[in-house]
Amino acid sequence: MLDNSRLSCEEMFVIAEIESISNLLKVATRLTDMRFGAISHMTDTHWTACAVHDELDFGIAVGDAFEIERMLCGELRVNPHPIIVGDVRSDSNYFDHNIPKLYGIESFVSIPIVFLDGSVFGSLCMLDYAPKKIDCPRVIDVLKATVKLFSIALELRQKSACIASSSGTLYLKVN
Numbered sequence: 001m002l003d004n005s006r007l008s009c010e011e012m013f014v015i016a017e018i019e020s021i022s023n024l025l026k027v028a029t030r031l032t033d034m035r036f037g038a039i040s041h042m043t044d045t046h047w048t049a050c051a052v053h054d055e056l057d058f059g060i061a062v063g064d065a066f067e068i069e070r071m072l073c074g075e076l077r078v079n080p081h082p083i084i085v086g087d088v089r090s091d092s093n094y095f096d097h098n099i100p101k102l103y104g105i106e107s108f109v110s111i112p113i114v115f116l117d118g119s120v121f122g123s124l125c126m127l128d129y130a131p132k133k134i135d136c137p138r139v140i141d142v143l144k145a146t147v148k149l150f151s152i153a154l155e156l157r158q159k160s161a162c163i164a165s166s167s168g169t170l171y172l173k174v175n
């Protein structure tokens with residue numbers, strides 16, 4: 001067990017965030033049987049990996065950035081609806097798509113991380129080199145709910161102007 005008496009409130013908060021995101025990616029990849037998962041931040045021009053769970057040796061690490069056109073998740077900027085493809089070869093929208101061919105992707109999920117104001121922060125992206133049975137409505141519902149919880153927590157964190165520690169008490173100043 002971690003000795004919290006040596007950690008500041010801010011350090012404990014950061015550790016909890018890291019563990020929460022790591023657990024989110026583990027749950028998502030286990031639920032879909034996919035071996036790569038990432039939380040990304042997207043702008044109009046770039047996709048950046050914020051957290052990565054990689055049992056596939058896909059080669060993307062935290063902080064890696066790519067041009068948005070080179071990522072399947074980039075499509076969410078225009079149309080923020082989940083993309084669920086269990087088998088690229090049998091999917092009419094992605095059968096002949098350049099990106100799965102380029103990376104050898106056979107299955108992928110991309111669920112947008114959308115804030116309350118409708119803006120897209122990024123996405124939960126998962127993929128594998130093998131086809132996967134991921135069309136189960138319950139699985140998709142759990143993934144959507146998990147991403148929604150993450151987006152709310154992230155939005156609250158972003159709205160926090162500062163975190164201060166005073167006498168071991170955590171104070172959160174919200175704009």
